[in-house]
Amino acid sequence: MSSAIEVKDLYVQYKTKKGEKLDAVQGLTFEVKKGEIVGFLGPNGAGKSSTLKALMGFVEAKSGEALVFGETAGTPEARKRIGYLPEVAMYYPFLTPMETLTMYGELQGMRGRLLRNEIEDLLEVVGIAHAKNKLNRSMSKGMLQRVGIAQSLLGNPELLVLDEVTSGLDPVGRKELRNLLKSRQEQGTTLFFSSHELAEVDMLCDRILLIHKGKFVEERDMSELKATLRNFYVTYRGDVSMLGLTEAWNENHDGSKTARFEAKVGLVQAITRLQDKGGQILDVVSQEGSLEDYFIDTVEAAA
Amino acid sequence: MNFSAYRALARCVVLESLRRKDLWVVAILGFVILLASSTLGFFGFSGLEIFAKDMAVTVLGMFSTIIAVLTSSRLVPDEIKNRTLYPLLARPISRLDLLVGKLIGAVIVTWISFLLLAALTAVALMIFHVKFELIMVQYLVAKMLGLVVVCSFAMMLSTYMTPSAAATMSFIFAFGSPMIGRGLVMASAENPAIKPVCAAINSLLPQTGLFDLGGRAVYIGWSMVPVWVMGFLLAYGIAYSGAALALSWAKFRRQAV
Numbered sequence: 001m002s003s004a005i006e007v008k009d010l011y012v013q014y015k016t017k018k019g020e021k022l023d024a025v026q027g028l029t030f031e032v033k034k035g036e037i038v039g040f041l042g043p044n045g046a047g048k049s050s051t052l053k054a055l056m057g058f059v060e061a062k063s064g065e066a067l068v069f070g071e072t073a074g075t076p077e078a079r080k081r082i083g084y085l086p087e088v089a090m091y092y093p094f095l096t097p098m099e100t101l102t103m104y105g106e107l108q109g110m111r112g113r114l115l116r117n118e119i120e121d122l123l124e125v126v127g128i129a130h131a132k133n134k135l136n137r138s139m140s141k142g143m144l145q146r147v148g149i150a151q152s153l154l155g156n157p158e159l160l161v162l163d164e165v166t167s168g169l170d171p172v173g174r175k176e177l178r179n180l181l182k183s184r185q186e187q188g189t190t191l192f193f194s195s196h197e198l199a200e201v202d203m204l205c206d207r208i209l210l211i212h213k214g215k216f217v218e219e220r221d222m223s224e225l226k227a228t229l230r231n232f233y234v235t236y237r238g239d240v241s242m243l244g245l246t247e248a249w250n251e252n253h254d255g256s257k258t259a260r261f262e263a264k265v266g267l268v269q270a271i272t273r274l275q276d277k278g279g280q281i282l283d284v285v286s287q288e289g290s291l292e293d294y295f296i297d298t299v300e301a302a303a
Numbered sequence: 304m305n306f307s308a309y310r311a312l313a314r315c316v317v318l319e320s321l322r323r324k325d326l327w328v329v330a331i332l333g334f335v336i337l338l339a340s341s342t343l344g345f346f347g348f349s350g351l352e353i354f355a356k357d358m359a360v361t362v363l364g365m366f367s368t369i370i371a372v373l374t375s376s377r378l379v380p381d382e383i384k385n386r387t388l389y390p391l392l393a394r395p396i397s398r399l400d401l402l403v404g405k406l407i408g409a410v411i412v413t414w415i416s417f418l419l420l421a422a423l424t425a426v427a428l429m430i431f432h433v434k435f436e437l438i439m440v441q442y443l444v445a446k447m448l449g450l451v452v453v454c455s456f457a458m459m460l461s462t463y464m465t466p467s468a469a470a471t472m473s474f475i476f477a478f479g480s481p482m483i484g485r486g487l488v489m490a491s492a493e494n495p496a497i498k499p500v501c502a503a504i505n506s507l508l509p510q511t512g513l514f515d516l517g518g519r520a521v522y523i524g525w526s527m528v529p530v531w532v533m534g535f536l537l538a539y540g541i542a543y544s545g546a547a548l549a550l551s552w553a554k555f556r557r558q559a560v
Contacts, residue, residue, distance in 0.1 A: 014559060056393055059559040076395035084393035090386040092315060094322035099315075106311035107394035135322070151390055 003067070004159050004190040005032040005055065010064035012050045012214075024050035026214040027064070032192050034158075037185055039205040040194040043299055047214035048194040049087055052163050055192075056084055068159065080108075083157035085148050087164045087194075093137035097128060097147045100136060101154060108155045122150040125180060127173070141168040149177065153184070160184065162193035166200050178203055198291045202226075210295070212302045229289025232267040234259050238279035245270050256282055308396045309404040316408025317415075320374060329416045332366060333423030353521055355431045359424040360517035364446065367417040368477050368511075371450045375409040375457035376469040379555065388560055399552050402458070406548065409454045414447055438527050442520040445533065448540040449514025453477050455547035456509045462554040481512035509543060 012025035025047040032038045042048050053059045055066055057074020066073035069081055091100050098119060105115040123129040126146040128139075136144065145168040152160060160181070166174050174197075181191055181204060195201055201208060208225070210217040235258045242249045242259045245266055249259035261267045267284070274281055320326065336359075379402070382388040391401060421443060425435075456476065460469035476483070484505050491501035514536060519525040 053560075056389075058389065058392055060557055076397060079393060080395040082393065084390065086386060086389035086393075088386050091390070092319055092387055094319045095315065099318065103311045103315050104390060104394060107308050107391065107396055109307070109395065111307065148390070 002034055003031050004034045004036070004069060005030075005073075005192060006065070006067040006070075007031070007051070007055075008065045010051065010054060010066055011062040012047070012054050012059055013062040014050075014059075024214055025054065025061075028211065028214070028216050030209050030216065030219065032190060034190050035185065035188055036206050037181070037191040037204050038193075039201040039208040040192060040211070041198075041201065041208055041295065042194075042211040042217075045213075046211045048211065049163055050214075051211070052084075052161055052192075052194060055161060056082070081158045083152035083154065083160045085152040085160075085162040085165060087167070091136045091144060091147055091151075093135065095136055096133050097123060097136065097139075097150070098132045100147060101151055104151045105154050110155060118154065119150075122153055125153075126150045127176060142170060142173055145169055146173070149180075157189070159190045159192065162191065164195060165193050166195060166197050174200065198295060202291050210298060210302075212299050215302075217298060217302045225291075225294065226288065228262075229291070229294055230262075231287050231289055232261040232264060233283070233285040233287065234261075234267060234270050234274070234281060235283040235285075236274050236279045236281050238274070238277065240274050240277040240279040242270060242273075245273065305396060305400045308394075308400045309407050312391075312401065312404025313408035313411055316374075316378070316405060317411050320408075320412040325370070325374070325412070326416055326419065329366065329370065329420050330423075332362075333420050336362060336424060336427050339427075352431050352433050355428060356433060356521040357517075359428055360442065360521055363417065363420055363424055364515060364517060365478075366420060367413060367446065367450055368453055368474075370416045371409070371413040371453040372457045372470050372473040372477060374412050375406070375454040376461045376473060377466045378405045378409055378458055378461065379551075380461050380466040380469075383560055392560065398556050399548075402548060402551050402555060406455060406458055406544075409458065410451050413450045413454055417447060417450060418443075436520075436525075438516065438525055439520045441527055441533065442516040445514045445516045445536055448536050449511050451540050452509050452514070452543050452547075453511060455544035455551075459547040459551045462551045462558075476509055477511050480508045480510060483508060484510065484512070510539070513539065 007028055007030050010025055010028040011023070014022045014024055016022055028047070028051060040048050040051070050059065054061050055068065055073045057079065060074075068078040071078040071081075091097075095103070101119045101122065102115065105111070105119060110118070120129070120132075123132050126149050128143055128146045128150070131139065131143060136147065139147070149165070152162065165181075166177060169177060178200065185191060191204075193204075202222070205222050207219060207221050209219045235252070235256050237256050242257075246259050246261050248261075249257055251257050259270055261270065271281065271284070273279075382391065382405075392398070428435075453473065457469060457473040460472050463469075464472070487501040487505045491498040516528065519528065
């Protein structure tokens, strides 16, 4: 699988109004392969939006390299293959969604009936076909976000770069968006998005990249991460020690005990020991770990 | 040259401006002029053709310049402030294309306002039984070229300073450049040592006075200006607007947004 995005030792620096230099991104290196859905995570001010802006050419990198499908990021050739959704969706207040998308489509090089048909389809897909002739200024934040999603999908781009994609959407809208993005991936589109909504990340991503204070922290495969985060619990009665198998065990108020295992093999060994030593097994639970806990723990460790 | 991008961007500027009802100001103003003229006519001032024409070209020149400055000086800053710039820059167009498209939009809005106001003024002048001469057509064409210079100058300033500062500076130079120019000439006559500096400053100023054929249009029986003069105005307009656009691009092309 070749790369959709390649970032090598990227540095992005801003000058504040006082003339001070602010390092937003410091030596970031990562890769997104074609067809992947990759979540870009980090706390506020971590440098996510700055990285996305550098990928789009909105800010110039101080040093390092960013490539999109082998083209230098930010060039018209690279941007032709990208659909971009900015963090805060603002669209011309005195235009309608139809006119807004027509303008973006024409800037994309599309025109005529083909463009009109695609816009009609996209407005249907994002659920605002009924409001296509209303002025943007009369729309809610969620509806504007849908206009934004539609504009990012214009021209069927090979790569979608989405900054806080679920911002402003209600739960139904989020589910619809998830389905839409999944279907785009099935058609071969690569997705790279930043989000604070860890539940969305959990449901959408193949892989996550975590950054903090402009620096790379770690990247994890989602299925591998979920397996790591999974915990197994056994609740039992009897005077059976779990020493040597786990240190995470405690006595409950009814006299029973619960032991926690990070791997399935530990749980199996515990059950065998309980059976051998005459313990009474009351409950066995396999529970998915929280991505939020992982996020907080990892960011705190990196701080 | 990305003409489809220019068309899309210009249409956006025009639609926004029309729906924001910017042009209503022009229409209301025109109506007021019309009303005032009718009143003058009613009281028997029908012999004051020259006065009426003078007033008409002054009003036309002033309000079209105000619209040109106010429209152009907020083109780029508003895009940045309202964050509408990101989806635009995400398209496969260059930042120069963006500036050109926006400028064309501002020029069209200004021209529509100017022609609307001119049409209303013409109706007002008819009340005074003013005879229309071809010099008036030349006046309109020259003024429209001058408005392109004002638009590009205001847009250029707005990429270097805040929109209000850009608008103020644009007004000073658009209305005051003939006066500033005269001042510079007088200063260099007083002190020949500073003549090259004065000449350099004067050449940098937008010479909006060149495009004002109002004086000829007002007085009765003046001949049309030669074609080469109109050609020169066109060439100057293109060169000055091109230079202003290049300066806008020099600032905007690498600006972090």
